[in-house]
Amino acid sequence: MTWEHVLELIKSILTTQTGIPSLAVNQVLMMLIGLFFLYLAIAKEYEPLLLVPIGFGIFIVNFPLTPLMGFSEHGAPELIRFFYKYGIEWEIIPCVIFLGLGAMTDFGPLIANPKTLIIGAGAQLGVFITYVGTLFAGFTLKEAASVGIIGGADGPTTIYLTAKIAPHLLGANALAAYSYMAMVPLIQPPIMRLFTTPEQRKIRMRQLRPVSQREKLLFPLIGVTLIVLLIPAVAPLMGMFMFGNLMRECGVVKRLSDTAQNALMNIVTIFLGLSVGATMQADVFLSWKPLMIFCFGLVDFAVCTAGGILTVHIMNMFLKEKMNPLIGSAGVSAVPMSARVSHSEGLKADPDNWLIMHAMGPNLAGVIGSAAAAGMFIAMFQ
Amino acid sequence: MNAKCKVPMQSWIMAIFFALVLLPQTLWAAFGEDLEKPKPEFTREQDKITAKFIPRAKSTSVTIAFEVLGGKLKDVTPVDFATANRPGIDSKDFRSELYMLEITDVKPGAEVSVSMSSSFFSSSTEIWGFNEKLKDSWMKGDTENLPLADRVRQLVFQVKDGGAFDGDGAADGKIVLVCGPKDSFWGYAIGTLFIRFFGIFIVLGVLMAGMIFSGKFFQSLEARQLKTVAKPEPVMPAAAKPVEPEKEDEISPEIAAAISAALHAHFTAAQSSEPLDLSQSLLTGWTQHGRQQIMTDRFKTFNR
Numbered sequence: 001m002t003w004e005h006v007l008e009l010i011k012s013i014l015t016t017q018t019g020i021p022s023l024a025v026n027q028v029l030m031m032l033i034g035l036f037f038l039y040l041a042i043a044k045e046y047e048p049l050l051l052v053p054i055g056f057g058i059f060i061v062n063f064p065l066t067p068l069m070g071f072s073e074h075g076a077p078e079l080i081r082f083f084y085k086y087g088i089e090w091e092i093i094p095c096v097i098f099l100g101l102g103a104m105t106d107f108g109p110l111i112a113n114p115k116t117l118i119i120g121a122g123a124q125l126g127v128f129i130t131y132v133g134t135l136f137a138g139f140t141l142k143e144a145a146s147v148g149i150i151g152g153a154d155g156p157t158t159i160y161l162t163a164k165i166a167p168h169l170l171g172a173n174a175l176a177a178y179s180y181m182a183m184v185p186l187i188q189p190p191i192m193r194l195f196t197t198p199e200q201r202k203i204r205m206r207q208l209r210p211v212s213q214r215e216k217l218l219f220p221l222i223g224v225t226l227i228v229l230l231i232p233a234v235a236p237l238m239g240m241f242m243f244g245n246l247m248r249e250c251g252v253v254k255r256l257s258d259t260a261q262n263a264l265m266n267i268v269t270i271f272l273g274l275s276v277g278a279t280m281q282a283d284v285f286l287s288w289k290p291l292m293i294f295c296f297g298l299v300d301f302a303v304c305t306a307g308g309i310l311t312v313h314i315m316n317m318f319l320k321e322k323m324n325p326l327i328g329s330a331g332v333s334a335v336p337m338s339a340r341v342s343h344s345e346g347l348k349a350d351p352d353n354w355l356i357m358h359a360m361g362p363n364l365a366g367v368i369g370s371a372a373a374a375g376m377f378i379a380m381f382q
Numbered sequence: 383m384n385a386k387c388k389v390p391m392q393s394w395i396m397a398i399f400f401a402l403v404l405l406p407q408t409l410w411a412a413f414g415e416d417l418e419k420p421k422p423e424f425t426r427e428q429d430k431i432t433a434k435f436i437p438r439a440k441s442t443s444v445t446i447a448f449e450v451l452g453g454k455l456k457d458v459t460p461v462d463f464a465t466a467n468r469p470g471i472d473s474k475d476f477r478s479e480l481y482m483l484e485i486t487d488v489k490p491g492a493e494v495s496v497s498m499s500s501s502f503f504s505s506s507t508e509i510w511g512f513n514e515k516l517k518d519s520w521m522k523g524d525t526e527n528l529p530l531a532d533r534v535r536q537l538v539f540q541v542k543d544g545g546a547f548d549g550d551g552a553a554d555g556k557i558v559l560v561c562g563p564k565d566s567f568w569g570y571a572i573g574t575l576f577i578r579f580f581g582i583f584i585v586l587g588v589l590m591a592g593m594i595f596s597g598k599f600f601q602s603l604e605a606r607q608l609k610t611v612a613k614p615e616p617v618m619p620a621a622a623k624p625v626e627p628e629k630e631d632e633i634s635p636e637i638a639a640a641i642s643a644a645l646h647a648h649f650t651a652a653q654s655s656e657p658l659d660l661s662q663s664l665l666t667g668w669t670q671h672g673r674q675q676i677m678t679d680r681f682k683t684f685n686r
Contacts (some may be wrong), residue, residue: 015491111593111597112597113493114589114594114597115590117586117587117589117590117593118586118587118590120586121582121583121585121586121587124579124580124582125432128578128579131571131575132571132572132575140417140418140438140439141438141439141571142439142441144571164441165441168417171560200441207647209601212600212604214600214604215596215597215600218596218600220592222589222592222593222596223589223592226585226588226592227585227589230584230585230588231581231585233495281486284517338419354483354673356677357677365586368586368589369582369586372581372582372585372586373578373582376578376581376582377578378441380439380574380578381439381440381441381442382440382441382442
């Protein structure tokens with residue numbers, strides 16, 4: 001064996017069996033983006049449960065020659081492609097997450113004050129405004145709908161709708177949704193102050209009535225019946241959501257409820273995050289569209305926040321007991337972050353005004369509202 | 383509205399809007415391949431040719447059945463819209479793409495009746511034809527839009543051999559027709575937008591009505607049950623020895639404060655029909671701490 005032969009062998013190994021010569025600038029850029037989201041998640045604690053797996057997914061999938069998101073020679077999906085195919089493409093994971101969310105949700109504040117459901121509807125304004133905006137920008141109808149739903153501030157709903165109608169935008173949409181959800185405390189307060197007067201921010205609301213266990217138990221059944229009758233397309237999301245809630249409230253399947261809230265939720269969150277992150281490969285992601293999606297997502301969030309507040313203003317024209325318009329911003333369904341923001345803004349105006357439970361009503365209504373909006377879009381394209 | 387409030391977020395939003403408006407349209411076109419381009423598959427059944435495809439802005443497939451009266455429909459093929467793209471014509475209006483129909487066995491110079499049937503058509507769908515040999519290449523066909531069974535609509539229009547719609551331009555017993563069903567894209571997009579936005583209000587409004595109704599029902603039911611269960615307090619016999627309460631583990635002052643505040647808040651709320659008015663004089667560190675603790679504990683439920 002000569003030196004030349006050895007060098008040739010080393011060269012061959014380097015070029016065909018390592019990723020170093022294949023590493024491109026755009027891949028490095030994507031890795032940096034992945035690291036940036038990891039930084040946000042770990043150092044700033046912005047939605048860490050989702051942004052850690054998403055960030056790592058972006059980071060790992062952009063290494064060259066990695067057998068992660070492709071198919072083998074025999075057509076079998078590679079590791080993360082496998083999670084993606086059966087979890088997201090088959091629309092399983094978002095629905096399972098909704099099951100967990102249902103099991104974690106106490107609908108008490110919404111049941112005690114059902115009027116707040118209207119706020120949840122009004123807060124979907126941004127979804128539809130953004131839909132028109134993105135159409136003007138040259139997006140297709142399906143893409144526009146998938147971008148619009150970002151403003152609903154519901155990660156699983158965004159992923160479910162995008163995977164169904166515009167899967168090529170999944171990474172950008174999911175990332176925008178979760179990033180802005182994490183930034184709710186930064187985005188919402190200026191809009192809240194812009195659309196309310198100091199006097200309006202001081203409005204006190206009557207304490208919510210106690211809600212009996214029987215009402216809580218029947219809510220998922222009544223809710224799913226009415227919603228699924230009106231929008232059958234939303235049955236997978238709403239059905240799982242209400243089933244999770246029924247398990248929680250019925251009290252006889254504590255083990256199942258506990259599993260849905262914790263173990264199952266955690267498992268699917270890992271696969272969801274990794275799969276979504278792994279869709280962001282450099283050749284797909286680095287274009288104008290994701291950048292525009294981030295811009296539109298921000299506008300979407302802002303308009304949804306304003307839409308919720310304006311809905312409260314309109315409702316107050318007809319109500320004897322006025323509602324504090326700050327709870328309108330909680331109509332976006334970033335639970336419970338946006339309710340917290342309403343509460344903290346209320347405390348700034350009046351240190352003894354406790355809005356937290358009042359804001360939970362529109363916050364939960366926002367979950368239902370954004371799922372309804374997603375159902376409307378799905379039905380539109382059927 | 384609070385006009386005094388100076389908000390940096392406003393500037394950001396405005397900047398983004400302007401950026402989106404000012405960026406040239408060519409950038410939007412640089413988005414890559416046309417993912418929604420319909421890819422029709424054709425099947426022939428005697429004189430009828432059916433195209434099956436997924437149209438733009440749909441997730442499920444539809445069919446269009448082509449038929450001709452007064453001639454023989456030889457073939458139907460899809461036409462790439464790029465070849466017929468002209469100023470003032472928006473490809474988005476042609477959600478089912480364009481088709482080239484080859485019609486033979488026509489009496490030279492005679493008219494044939496071309497029909498397209500589909501459940502995808504609406505009452506406002508029109509047929510537009512394209513002839514690249516003409517200066518005004520795009521023409522609206524004089525279309526009859528007829529409703530059939532099962533929500534199918536039939537578009538029927540006349541084409542003359544050697545007429546404006548005939549691509550070969552000669553009255554030679556053969557017609558080459560390039561045409562497609564046209565719907566207003568913006569009409570559909572904006573119309574459906576309003577319907578769906580208000581649809582959400584209707585859905586949540588119905589849910590609200592259901593909840594108000596069931597809430598009132600359960601409240602009255604529970605009130606009735608409480609009435610029937612309530613009994614007069616038993617009178618303690620004078621000689622009875624007072625029962626010593628069982629000694630329990632001591633609780634911390636913080637928990638005691640929280641329990642007291644919770645009980646106070648609960649009973650005050652239950653008695654009052656007006657909003658609670660906690661005047662400043664009642665606001666001691668003790669009550670604040672208690673309320674904070676109660677709220678934090680309740681809120682744990684919602685933490686995801």
